Amino acid sequence: MATGRSLICLRAVRPSILLLSNVGRSMPWNIKRHNSSEPLADWEQQLARPSWSVQSLLPSDTQTADAPTISVKQLHHLLRLSALPLPASAEEEAKMLDTLSSQLHFVREIQEVDTKGVEPLRAIRDETSAAEKEQEINLDTLKDALAKEDVIGKHHKRIRRRTDKIDAKDVEDWEVLGYAERKSGKYFVVDSGKS
Amino acid sequence: MFSRPSSSLIRGTAQGRYVCQACLRDVRTRRQLVANAQSLRLQSRALQTTTATEEVTPYRKQLKDEAKRQKLEGGSKPAKKKSKAKDSRLEKWELTVGIEIHAELNTARKLFSSAATASSDAPNSHVALFDVAFPGSQPHFQRETLLPALRAAIALNCTVQPKSSFDRKHYFYQDQPNGYQITQYYEPFAKDGHITLFDHDGIAPEDGKSITIGIKQIQMEQDTAKTIQAPPSTHLLDFNRVSHPLIEIITLPHIHHPSTAAACVRKIQTILKTIDAVTAGMELGGLRADVNVSVRERHNTTGTGPENSYYGVTGLGQRTEIKNLSSFKAVEDAIVAERDRQIDVLEGGGIIEGETRGWTLGSKETRKLRGKEGEIDYRYMPDPDLGPVIIGEDLVQALRNTLPKLPDDIASKLVSSAEYGLTMKDAKTMVALDDGERLDYYLDVVQLLHKDLEDDKALQGSVGRVAGNWVLHDLGGLFTTSEEVWSDMKVTSQSLASIISQLLRRHITGRTAKLLLATIFHGDQRTVRQIIEEENMTLRPMSREDYLAAANTLLSDNPDVVQAIKEKGQHGKIMFLVGQMVRRSEEGTMEAKTAESILKELLDIPNGE
Numbered sequence: 001m002a003t004g005r006s007l008i009c010l011r012a013v014r015p016s017i018l019l020l021s022n023v024g025r026s027m028p029w030n031i032k033r034h035n036s037s038e039p040l041a042d043w044e045q046q047l048a049r050p051s052w053s054v055q056s057l058l059p060s061d062t063q064t065a066d067a068p069t070i071s072v073k074q075l076h077h078l079l080r081l082s083a084l085p086l087p088a089s090a091e092e093e094a095k096m097l098d099t100l101s102s103q104l105h106f107v108r109e110i111q112e113v114d115t116k117g118v119e120p121l122r123a124i125r126d127e128t129s130a131a132e133k134e135q136e137i138n139l140d141t142l143k144d145a146l147a148k149e150d151v152i153g154k155h156h157k158r159i160r161r162r163t164d165k166i167d168a169k170d171v172e173d174w175e176v177l178g179y180a181e182r183k184s185g186k187y188f189v190v191d192s193g194k195s
Numbered sequence: 196m197f198s199r200p201s202s203s204l205i206r207g208t209a210q211g212r213y214v215c216q217a218c219l220r221d222v223r224t225r226r227q228l229v230a231n232a233q234s235l236r237l238q239s240r241a242l243q244t245t246t247a248t249e250e251v252t253p254y255r256k257q258l259k260d261e262a263k264r265q266k267l268e269g270g271s272k273p274a275k276k277k278s279k280a281k282d283s284r285l286e287k288w289e290l291t292v293g294i295e296i297h298a299e300l301n302t303a304r305k306l307f308s309s310a311a312t313a314s315s316d317a318p319n320s321h322v323a324l325f326d327v328a329f330p331g332s333q334p335h336f337q338r339e340t341l342l343p344a345l346r347a348a349i350a351l352n353c354t355v356q357p358k359s360s361f362d363r364k365h366y367f368y369q370d371q372p373n374g375y376q377i378t379q380y381y382e383p384f385a386k387d388g389h390i391t392l393f394d395h396d397g398i399a400p401e402d403g404k405s406i407t408i409g410i411k412q413i414q415m416e417q418d419t420a421k422t423i424q425a426p427p428s429t430h431l432l433d434f435n436r437v438s439h440p441l442i443e444i445i446t447l448p449h450i451h452h453p454s455t456a457a458a459c460v461r462k463i464q465t466i467l468k469t470i471d472a473v474t475a476g477m478e479l480g481g482l483r484a485d486v487n488v489s490v491r492e493r494h495n496t497t498g499t500g501p502e503n504s505y506y507g508v509t510g511l512g513q514r515t516e517i518k519n520l521s522s523f524k525a526v527e528d529a530i531v532a533e534r535d536r537q538i539d540v541l542e543g544g545g546i547i548e549g550e551t552r553g554w555t556l557g558s559k560e561t562r563k564l565r566g567k568e569g570e571i572d573y574r575y576m577p578d579p580d581l582g583p584v585i586i587g588e589d590l591v592q593a594l595r596n597t598l599p600k601l602p603d604d605i606a607s608k609l610v611s612s613a614e615y616g617l618t619m620k621d622a623k624t625m626v627a628l629d630d631g632e633r634l635d636y637y638l639d640v641v642q643l644l645h646k647d648l649e650d651d652k653a654l655q656g657s658v659g660r661v662a663g664n665w666v667l668h669d670l671g672g673l674f675t676t677s678e679e680v681w682s683d684m685k686v687t688s689q690s691l692a693s694i695i696s697q698l699l700r701r702h703i704t705g706r707t708a709k710l711l712l713a714t715i716f717h718g719d720q721r722t723v724r725q726i727i728e729e730e731n732m733t734l735r736p737m738s739r740e741d742y743l744a745a746a747n748t749l750l751s752d753n754p755d756v757v758q759a760i761k762e763k764g765q766h767g768k769i770m771f772l773v774g775q776m777v778r779r780s781e782e783g784t785m786e787a788k789t790a791e792s793i794l795k796e797l798l799d800i801p802n803g804e
Contacts, residue, residue, distance in 0.1 A: 041417060047253075071366035080573070081365075081571075083367045083374075083570055089447075120577075122360075122577045122579055123579040123580070123582075125582055128224045130244075132585055135582060136340050136585045136586070136587045137202045137341060137584070137585060137586050137587060137590065138587030138589050138590050139587070139589050139590050139593050141338055141590075142338065142339060142341070142342060142590065144339075145303075145338075145339035145342055146342070148303065149471075153631060153632075153635045154635055154638075154639055155635055155639060155642070156605070156631050156634045156638055157599065157600075158404060158469070158471065158599045158631050158636040159470070159471045159597075159599055160471055161303070161558070162303055162304075162473060163303075166303050166304065166311040166313075168304065168309055168310050168311045168321065168323075170309070170763050171308060171309050171310050171323040171324070172310050172311070172320070172321055172323060173323065174324070174325065174652065176319045176320075176434070176535055184425075184431060185318075186317060186318040186319050186320075186433075187319065187423070187431035187432060187433060188319070188431070188432040188433075188434070189425075189429055189430070189432075190369045190432060191428055191429050191430075192428050192429070192430060193428055
């Protein structure tokens with residue numbers, strides 16, 4: 001919404017409030033939010049050019065000089081961890097180091113935000129207590145699985161899960177090896193290259 | 196029918212006296228029964244593939260000869276020196292071991308897909324889209340997999356966390372289609388448990404009567420694919436096993452001796468099998484162990500850094516990890532080898548690198564798999580595709596109430612209660628055999644016997660022990676020799692109870708009882724009473740004169756044995772003579788105990804020896 005965007009522009013200088021403004025859904029949409037005495041008509045002028053750019057989170061030329069250097073060894077280690085190919089030439093390597101450096105600067109800027117007491121978000125999920133109650137796994141949830149077990153033994157009673165054939169056709173019935181580049185009979189084939 | 200011993204009947208016929216056909220038939224069938232029983236013993240010997248030219252020496256003799264030879268060659272001094280040197284090293288260095296056990300859970304479906312878990316079917320036949328990381332597929336947590344996992348947590352005395360979550364452990368390998376394994380690193384579903392090991396579990400003598408090992412946590416995770424090597428460089432992959440639910444049990448570094456470590460793994464396997472949480476043991480690959488080994492100086496802990504602490508246990512040396520140990524013996528041997536290697540390095544002035552090592556059965560030292568440079572950074576992160584696992588308290592309580600009795604409790608009941616009175620060794624064997632079926636059978640036999648012998652209080656006391664011997668050794672032996680799987684229908688508990696009851700009441704001899712057992716085992720459909728009656732197996736106790744006569748004949752036939760007993764004091768040979776006496780006698784006449792006391796009387800040996 002336009003209102004939302006202008007709020008971000010105005011509050012770019014104070015990142016802590018940046019967070020709050022996005023969460024401030026409790027405010028009715030038509031309340032005028034501005035911190036200056038400028039008349040409302042000037043909003044056209046205000047919106048004509050951007051007052052903030054993500055460039056502010058990227059390093060300027062002076063800042064790149066101060067940034068801690070990433071060694072070539074570290075770069076190679078990171079690439080190997082992600083199974084990415086190592087750089088083919090010296091220029092490519094220099095470019096990678098440069099990009100990595102500015103990305104790290106970006107992250108450092110974001111880390112300036114005070115997140116004390118805020119749990120990191122894992123996924124957008126219903127985290128209310130009502131939802132938790134719904135998701136709870138209790139006796140009722142597992143009653144079908146418990147019904148598939150027998151108690152055997154005359155004196156020495158013990159549990160045995162019944163091992164009847166399971167019908168999993170709905171998930172298993174597809175051509176597993178259909179997309180395999182290399183196969184041998186019913187197996188996938190991998191060549192490790194080492195002999 | 197005259198109830199005369201068969202040999203006298205045959206002798207009678209030879210001497211021209213008339214013997215009725217019924218008696219002769221009787222003799223023939225009885226001889227046949229004995230021959231059947233004996234031929235079984237002979238058959239099992241026939242399985243040995245020795246040619247006629249080779250001498251078959253008894254195994255015990257072989258071991259004795261070997262020991263004698265070594266003594267002559269090596270001399271006893273070097274052996275003593277070596278063990279003394281080893282002990283002094285262990286005086287200085289203390290070993291610390293932590294174990295991580297991965298156990299395949301007994302579930303119908305996989306962990307994150309509803310495909311079936313049968314991994315012995317045709318390869319790649321139980322694979323869902325997510326199991327091969329098909330682009331766009333999502334994991335779906337199968338809640339039924341919590342059943343065996345929760346039971347395991349309860350049996351190992353852990354606190355079940357009401358809320359736990361899944362994390363991704365990133366590494367690339369051909370058997371891991373997603374490029375990460377879904378595990379529970381930050382928030383496992385069970386924490387802070389413990390397991391107590393006793394001296395009869397096989398712990399090191401230095402650990403005393405019992406030791407309690409703490410369990411840090413139990414977490415659920417996925418299994419990987421099965422790889423079959425096709426040399427020189429190809430691998431065949433079967434994804435049936437991918438995403439099969441595993442639990443990883445992580446112990447605290449409270450173990451200080453290799454045999455205790457092996458005992459710990461063994462006990463955890465037994466407990467998991469008893470509660471039906473796992474189906475296959477270590478021998479079948481259903482349970483794998485990784486161990487972390489470090490050593491430190493006992494009396495000088497200032498050398499080790501404060502960084503080397505683990506969940507409250509401080510001052511540890513640098514540890515190395517030995518992966519993929521697939522048997523209890525391997526666990527023990529690998530720990531010993533690694534401990535010795537680490538002590539060698541440290542005493543030589545070197546430092547231990549934090550490496551991952553491997554072990555193959557039969558090797559003398561662990562080998563390096565991955566050094567510190569190759570150490571993998573797993574970059575754990577919470578899995579965004581999966582929600583938290585919220586476990587209700589009512590479920591945990593219900594499972595705790597219906598948990599099957601643990602092997603420790605059953606074994607101690609079998610030992611301490613007067614009704615059973617087994618030795619701890621026998622009790623543990625009984626619990627472990629045949630998935631609990633042997634124990635069930637034994638309990639039934641004991642119950643029947645107690646009822647049968649209600650009138651005789653004196654005999655009641657020995658019922659449990661005698662029945663235990665018969666179920667484990669005599670009946671068990673028959674199954675082993677004929678290489679059959681245990682079944683309680685071969686010799687019903689009712690039949691065995693009858694045999695033992697007749698034996699305890701001294702209606703039949705021990706030898707007859709064994710014969711009866713073998714007869715029924717091999718398919719005789721008659722009841723025990725019928726066989727005893729028809730085959731005339733009832734004990735006809737010999738008079739004292741007959742005993743003395745038989746004993747004197749035997750002693751005069753074996754003068755050298757008599758000499759050995761009387762002069763050299765080799766009283767063990769008395770049992771040999773008893774055996775000979777019983778074998779020479781008629782079926783169902785001689786009792787071994789009486790024979791023994793008669794022989795001792797004749798040889799002037801007091802009955803107590």
